[in-house]
Amino acid sequence: MVKADNISIRYKIGDFKDIGLKEWVMRHLTHNYHVEEFMAVDGVSFELHKGDMLGIIGSNGAGKSTLLKAITGIMEPSKGCVNTVGNISALLELASGFDGNLTVKENAYLRGAMLGYTRQFMDETYDQIIDFSGLRDFENRPFRQLSSGMQSRLAFSIASLVQPDILILDEVLSVGDGAFQEKSAIKMKEIINSGAITILVSHTLSQIRELCNKFLWLDHGKQVAFGGSLRICDLYEDYLNGKISIEEAINLVKIEKL
Numbered sequence: 415m416v417k418a419d420n421i422s423i424r425y426k427i428g429d430f431k432d433i434g435l436k437e438w439v440m441r442h443l444t445h446n447y448h449v450e451e452f453m454a455v456d457g458v459s460f461e462l463h464k465g466d467m468l469g470i471i472g473s474n475g476a477g478k479s480t481l482l483k484a485i486t487g488i489m490e491p492s493k494g495c496v497n498t499v500g501n502i503s504a505l506l507e508l509a510s511g512f513d514g515n516l517t518v519k520e521n522a523y524l525r526g527a528m529l530g531y532t533r534q535f536m537d538e539t540y541d542q543i544i545d546f547s548g549l550r551d552f553e554n555r556p557f558r559q560l561s562s563g564m565q566s567r568l569a570f571s572i573a574s575l576v577q578p579d580i581l582i583l584d585e586v587l588s589v590g591d592g593a594f595q596e597k598s599a600i601k602m603k604e605i606i607n608s609g610a611i612t613i614l615v616s617h618t619l620s621q622i623r624e625l626c627n628k629f630l631w632l633d634h635g636k637q638v639a640f641g642g643s644l645r646i647c648d649l650y651e652d653y654l655n656g657k658i659s660i661e662e663a664i665n666l667v668k669i670e671k672l
Contacts, residue, residue: 416462416485416580416611420494423455423480423635454480455491456635462628467602467612469626471619471650477635478615482506482582485613500579500611503529505569514558518549518568521557525572539575546601547571548594567594574601581605584615599625623647633660639667646672 455477462468470478483489485496486504511525522543526536544550547567552560560568574581602625606612616622622629629646631638638660639646649666652658658666666672 415464415497415499416460416613417497418458418460418481418485418494419497421455421458421481421484421491421496422453422493423477423484423489424492425452425454426450453635455484455632457494458630458632458635458637459494460628460630460637460640462611462613464609464611465606466628467606467614467626468628468630469622469647470613470615470630470632471622471647472632472638473654475634476632478632479506479584480635481632482584482613482615486582498580502580502582503573503576503578504582505573506582506584512557512565512569514556516557517554518557518560519544519553522553522568522572525569526575529572531576543568543571543575546597563594570598574598574605577605577608578610580611580613582613585617595621619647619651631663638664639672641672643672645670 458477458481460468470481472478480489482504483506484491485498486502486506487496488506511528512521513524516524519540522540523533523536527533531539544553547564547570549560549564549568552564557565570583573583599621602612602614606625612625614622614626623644628640628642629644630640631646631650639649646667649658649663649672653660653663
């Protein structure tokens, strides 16, 4: 289960980020510094159960990745709470956890260790990982020589190796070539059919439509809509195409009870 209850995440921005401690103290005492609060996520609520796949949609800066970090426990909400039941496998930042100077094979073991996999487990499953990623011919090359798409293929292959209760993916299925995207989609369906909860952030709306049964639309941190109707995707597409404003979309969501 994943349950988000009125999640809000606030950032503070201002002068204090670019000054030393001594100067900050002096400005604080004299009230001579400027601080602004920025709500990256503002009042988001939803609930997912076994077998659900949630697609999170929204323009850049909508708060999608920040929300994922709260769900995984990387960030603590300023307000509200997130409850999860089950082990979580998250793939948020594709480049994290890799060393460009190590080989592809060495990086596979490194990422596996960071995810808590034992050496024996990696020995037993390495061939499966490298073959799924399609990087067999590159396994002894330095990781830095791979394209970002190839790097993401390795990261995805490792993350989807075990059967998680909750799998979180941030713009992962939209990278790599068409063949790997199709293979990734098939793997996602296997994970979903096994009963896992999956949360996917993607700008590829067709992918969201095809894979997901729940949809969460965010705009500037606020929740526009959450539910199981593809109508949410239709409205989002109309918004992107300039056919409706965000205010009109919110009203339609209320009228149609999406």
